Amino acid sequence: METFEHVVDVLVIGGGTAGPMAAVKAKQANPALNVLLLEKANVKRSGAISMGMDGLNNAVVPGFATPEQYVREITIANDGIVNQKTLMAYARNSFAMIEELDRWGVKFEKDETGDYAMRKVHHLGTYVLPMPEGHDIKKVLYRQLKRTRVEITNRLVATRLLTAEDGRIAGALAFDCRTADFHVIRAKSVVLATGAAGRLGLPASGYLFGTYENPTNCGDGHSMAFHAGAELTGIECFQINPLIKDYNGPACAYVTGPFGGYTTNAQGQRFIECDYWSGQMMWEFTQELQGGRGPVFLKLDHLAEETIAQIETILHTNERPSRGRFHEGRGTDYRHRMVEMHVSEIGLCSGHSASGVWVDEHARTTVPGLHAAGDLACVPHNYMLGAFVYGRLAGESGAAFCAAHDHAAVDAGQVERERARVWAPLRRERGLPPNQVEYKLRRMVNDYLQPPKVTRKMEIGLERFEAIREDLHLLQAREPHELMRAMEVHAIRDCAEMAARASLYRTESRWGLYHARADHPARDDANWFCHVQLAKDEAGAMHCFKRPVEPYLVEIGDAEKTSYERLRIRAEAGPAVASASSEPAVA
Amino acid sequence: MTHSFAPLSLHPAAVPVSVDPDKCIAHKGCTVCVDVCPLDVLAIDLVKGSAYMKFDECWYCMPCEKDCPTGAVRVDIPYLLR
Numbered sequence: 238m239e240t241f242e243h244v245v246d247v248l249v250i251g252g253g254t255a256g257p258m259a260a261v262k263a264k265q266a267n268p269a270l271n272v273l274l275l276e277k278a279n280v281k282r283s284g285a286i287s288m289g290m291d292g293l294n295n296a297v298v299p300g301f302a303t304p305e306q307y308v309r310e311i312t313i314a315n316d317g318i319v320n321q322k323t324l325m326a327y328a329r330n331s332f333a334m335i336e337e338l339d340r341w342g343v344k345f346e347k348d349e350t351g352d353y354a355m356r357k358v359h360h361l362g363t364y365v366l367p368m369p370e371g372h373d374i375k376k377v378l379y380r381q382l383k384r385t386r387v388e389i390t391n392r393l394v395a396t397r398l399l400t401a402e403d404g405r406i407a408g409a410l411a412f413d414c415r416t417a418d419f420h421v422i423r424a425k426s427v428v429l430a431t432g433a434a435g436r437l438g439l440p441a442s443g444y445l446f447g448t449y450e451n452p453t454n455c456g457d458g459h460s461m462a463f464h465a466g467a468e469l470t471g472i473e474c475f476q477i478n479p480l481i482k483d484y485n486g487p488a489c490a491y492v493t494g495p496f497g498g499y500t501t502n503a504q505g506q507r508f509i510e511c512d513y514w515s516g517q518m519m520w521e522f523t524q525e526l527q528g529g530r531g532p533v534f535l536k537l538d539h540l541a542e543e544t545i546a547q548i549e550t551i552l553h554t555n556e557r558p559s560r561g562r563f564h565e566g567r568g569t570d571y572r573h574r575m576v577e578m579h580v581s582e583i584g585l586c587s588g589h590s591a592s593g594v595w596v597d598e599h600a601r602t603t604v605p606g607l608h609a610a611g612d613l614a615c616v617p618h619n620y621m622l623g624a625f626v627y628g629r630l631a632g633e634s635g636a637a638f639c640a641a642h643d644h645a646a647v648d649a650g651q652v653e654r655e656r657a658r659v660w661a662p663l664r665r666e667r668g669l670p671p672n673q674v675e676y677k678l679r680r681m682v683n684d685y686l687q688p689p690k691v692t693r694k695m696e697i698g699l700e701r702f703e704a705i706r707e708d709l710h711l712l713q714a715r716e717p718h719e720l721m722r723a724m725e726v727h728a729i730r731d732c733a734e735m736a737a738r739a740s741l742y743r744t745e746s747r748w749g750l751y752h753a754r755a756d757h758p759a760r761d762d763a764n765w766f767c768h769v770q771l772a773k774d775e776a777g778a779m780h781c782f783k784r785p786v787e788p789y790l791v792e793i794g795d796a797e798k799t800s801y802e803r804l805r806i807r808a809e810a811g812p813a814v815a816s817a818s819s820e821p822a823v824a
Numbered sequence: 825m826t827h828s829f830a831p832l833s834l835h836p837a838a839v840p841v842s843v844d845p846d847k848c849i850a851h852k853g854c855t856v857c858v859d860v861c862p863l864d865v866l867a868i869d870l871v872k873g874s875a876y877m878k879f880d881e882c883w884y885c886m887p888c889e890k891d892c893p894t895g896a897v898r899v900d901i902p903y904l905l906r
Contacts, residue, residue, distance in 0.1 A: 278861070281864060281887075283861070288886060442904045444902055446902075452863065462873075483905045559899060562900065722881075
């Protein structure tokens with residue numbers, strides 16, 4: 238096993254969605270810069286959109302929505318806890334990004350006059366732009382990477398960021414998951430784009446890799462940012478999604494909704510007005526499951542043959558195409574049977590909820606020279622298009638940082654400690670296998686952190702995560718691939734601890750199911766209308782603190798504030814349905 | 825700290841990715857499926873000259889099947905989810 242050193246200007250970690258965009262934009266901002274895109278898998282097929290995407294979920298298109306309307310909608314959907322400057326930076330750059338992607342060859346649905354064929358899925362506004370032929374979006378990105386001459390390395394797993402004495406970024410450390418060679422990469426600025434922490438809870442199937450997110454995205458970036466001293470935020474606002482049971486992929490009400498599909502309970506009744514994913518939507522979904530009216534289904538069987546055929550074409554060729562094979566195995570034909578849905582395990586993902594590394598409106602973290610974008614960076618509900626927009630901002634900010642800074646000195650101690658940590662599992666002759674440690678850790682995440690959250694349970698969970706911290710010193714890897722899994726367990730454990738600590742800190746309930754605390758059931762704006770930040774203290778331990786919500790750019794009327802709390806259909810159906818609603822959001 | 829380690833057991837698993845050795849052209853140098861797998865779970869059996877699933881860590885995402893130039897790869901849903 239050897240050690241290699243690289244010196245670049247901008248290092249982008251993560252080659253999925255935001256990362257390639259950041260690399261291209263850094264290079265476009267200054268073609269003289271040496272930009273390295275480092276990927277754990279292979280840039281051609283990595284990340285959340287390895288098989289493409291079926292639509293934009295948050296397109297701010299003139300004539301359909303204004304940036305102000307979008308900022309208002311997401312502020313309300315996220316129960317007020319947003320930095321509107323970051324949302325506005327997204328919203329103002331959203332349309333320009335759509336047009337650029339269109340020029341690059343990404344195919345969006347258009348009407349007969351050539352206008353974008355926008356659809357309404359959100360509770361208030363119209364933001365969904367279908368991409369029925371969105372399966373080759375990774376190829377489009379790859380062409381741009383080649384065209385702008387971004388340097389790419391595949392199969393390198395970044396494990397820690399390098400920081401200088403003054404706290405600014407100095408580069409990153411990584412290892413090769415095929416050879417276990419160690420890499421020291423010096424950089425003037427770094428963009429983190431490692432995606433969600435999607436391998437946190439254990440799927441009900443028990444299959445470690447049967448997650449909603451691409452399981453490569455296991456929170457390495459969250460862990461790296463924390464250890465580099467960056468602030469994370471909203472970690473207690475978990476990602477929990479309504480998914481196809483067992484398959485654990487999206488049922489895709491966003492795709493089917495505009496065609497007439499909808500979510501229903503076992504009695505075939507609609508119980509929510511809007512299928513847009515929010516904490517309150519997940520709360521209502523759970524009420525239906527626990528109130529004896531479940532399971533919940535995606536209903537398509539009332540649609541016309543040609544509509545269903547069209548839906549099948551979109552859903553079975555894009556994003557998660559194996560769902561067709563799953564339905565076939567279960568005998569589920571959309572024409573005759575509704576699709577059984579379930580509640581996912583927890584994860585951390587800004588793309589769908591609001592947890593991640595704190596960034597400003599230029600994608601800058603609190604560590605000088607470190608930028609973040611995509612599912613990792615907290616820009617609430619920012620989805621794929623948000624990853625592209627913030628990827629652009631991060632790339633441009635990263636390039637600008639290079640203009641004003643030279644390479645920071647590398648701390649040899651950091652390199653030596655990390656190399657020892659990374660190679661340790663290979664050097665043990667006996668030890669614990671990574672898959673078992675991961676299984677136990679993630680089962681404990683389910684047992685102690687899955688909402689509704691209970692104080693005493695989360696405290697016990699923290700004890701278990703502390704015990705597993707000791708087990709990390711016993712992990713054994715027989716070869717480099719297993720070493721990758723071993724080091725991922727370290728990151729997953731960090732994320733589990735963050736999830737517990739941030740959840741314990743916020744002693745109220747907010748965001749519907751995402752942060753439903755059974756022993757603090759009420760929303761408490763007097764004490765908790767603020768961000769909860771998590772960072773390393775002087776002793777290296779995790780600590781939480783409050784960060785005030787900055788004054789809004791777009792005012793929210795009192796009547797609007799609660800509109801996402803009124804998702805449940807006020808049924809004529811009687812008391813069973815009516816009594817199940819509203820708590821904890823109203824309380 | 826003292827620890828006693830039990831020996832590791834073999835844990836059989838039905839793997840979701842199968843490769844048709846008659847169609848696979850790994851012996852001609854093709855590594856497409858191995859290259860595109862996000863989880864790096866495929867490998868080439870140098871003796872048989874074809875690809876196979878080495879680690880049961882599959883997201884059933886399908887680039888290996890879609891990108892295979894000869895149609896040799898088939899992704900099934902992992903048994904635990906099926």
